[in-house]
Amino acid sequence: MINKESEIWTEKYRPETFEEIIGQDEIVKRVKNLTDSLNIPHLLFAGPAGTGKSSLALITVKQLFGEKWHENYLELNASDERGIDVIRQKVKDFARTKAIHSVPFKVIFLDEADALTREAQQALRRTMENYTNTCRFILSCNYSSKIIDPIQSRCAIFRFKLLEKKDMDKIIKRIGEGEKLNILEDAYESLYEASEGDCRRVINLIQATASISVNITKELVNTIVSNAKPKDIKVVLEYALSGDFIAAKDKLLDIMLKESISGQDVIKAIQKEIWNLQIEPEIKVRLTEKTGEIEFRLVEGSDEFIQLESLLASFVLAGQGKI
Template identity: 65%
Template sequence: MSDTIIWTEKYRPKDFSDVRGQDAIVSKVKAFVEQKNLPHLLFAGPAGVGKSSLALVVAKQLFKDSWRENFLELNASDERGIDVVRVKVKDFARTKSIGDVPFKIIFLDECDALTKEAQQALRRTMENYTNTCRFILAANYSSKILDPIQSRCAVFRFKPLPKEDVINIINKVEKNESLVIDDNAKEALYIVSEGDCRRVENILQSCSAVDKNITEELVFSLASFAQPKEIKGILETAINGDFINARKGLLDVMLRYGLSGLDLIKQIQKEVWNLSIDNRKKVSLVDKCGEIEFRMVEGADEFVQLEALLACFSSAEE
């Protein structure tokens, strides 16, 4: 019977030792939990690196069997406005914690989606319930969180997982799910994940639905990510002056992998560094990528912009 549980939940860390690649953070947070004394925490960092997982581990280790009664998870970007957050927090904080820990935990995810005013309200809420509740806030960028909130929290900056840890996670899933993943495919998974484990596990799960034998090609085709060597080939064609074929190649890659113009720009920008042209040209092409990306974000026609970028590669060689 094929399982329907989503792998990101199936492989969610259950204990501190399962949270990989964030050792310095984990050891500090673990010490708080062992002392049963926790300041407010702010977890900052990109998606899929263990912020929510660590918050859950804290709750489970601190409260054991009664963690569900003592842990409230809210998503700032889901809840319509800070008022909803305030009401839910108030309801939750009104009753005492169950067990021997004198506080409950409120985990508020995606705090950087809150407006300044909402954050001000959050700050007051944190102050009001400081005797009975500890807040764990998560955000992509700590710079988007008001200083007075940051200064009330111990701030931890999560990083994308290093390659070694991503590969370890892949190996674990491979064994558990009886997959066969060759080394090139593992490398590809690391490239497309950029250290985001949620992405790794999601791509692996979609790959496994197609074939238990996972190859580089399968990974790239399901990840909305062209093979880096194909992008490099297109750029080299352009640099060699064959603009028409480069343009054809680009369109082909775009359609085959279902890429948006923005996906492509990101990949092109990475490949510039692997071209054999002199460094000053690389710098000016990367600069151009930035400009084109900005125009696309502002709504310019994707294909016109990509062509303009390719034209710059074609005239890069003289």
């Protein structure tokens, strides 16, 4: 089942046929039927990361075009190329020529399509219409609700589920055997937990752990996981609660720059962290409300950091019981 010469296991163990995909049985069956008829509609794959959306798209294309899949397939990632101009240009260039194949269309896989703005999606909808004779789109997204209705109505929609424990165990086992690793029983548990149902993450974790030792233990997995976690927002909040505002904001900036995380991500982390702090429940509620307000302003404002600083100032007040 080892497919490629790749040394990166997420690629090495990427399924190559419909049968190799683990989980999502129903979806795989339906997409396979469509593919066998050599004519697919536009497809929309919705679901969490690492559940097999890209893999299924790749397999579909390889089944359609066989050896010639490379010439007839274009992969774009909307979250990196958000400008609809770029997408349009590339789509146009690609779709202008006909498919070199018995299948009369080419396939464009647009990953993370929910990263596109509504405006860009409107443009995409036109593009889908204009090139429908020469081109089929496979869109993937985390949340189908972020895709505008006109696009949804033009696609066959498939909803991917998070991988269950038994499926995840199969994958872990497969890699353990393929790479001759000694994966201990309790490591299965912690790998599953850390994976959050994301198959890519679990494979990466195994490879990262295996780079240290072939004996994969629970402890080793946990060490890797905690090393890789973004440094704690908690420290920042504790500085603020203790009244040291300057230390808090410097630390926050430091974390945001080092881990390159956005203001939105910081807000989410703070909102969760509030409930682990040693303060009165009443104050937790007020801080949560304040956090919500700031999250709202982040969207409206122009400088994330100023918004976060103002939130930290509220934490200083909370530390003095004055909020």
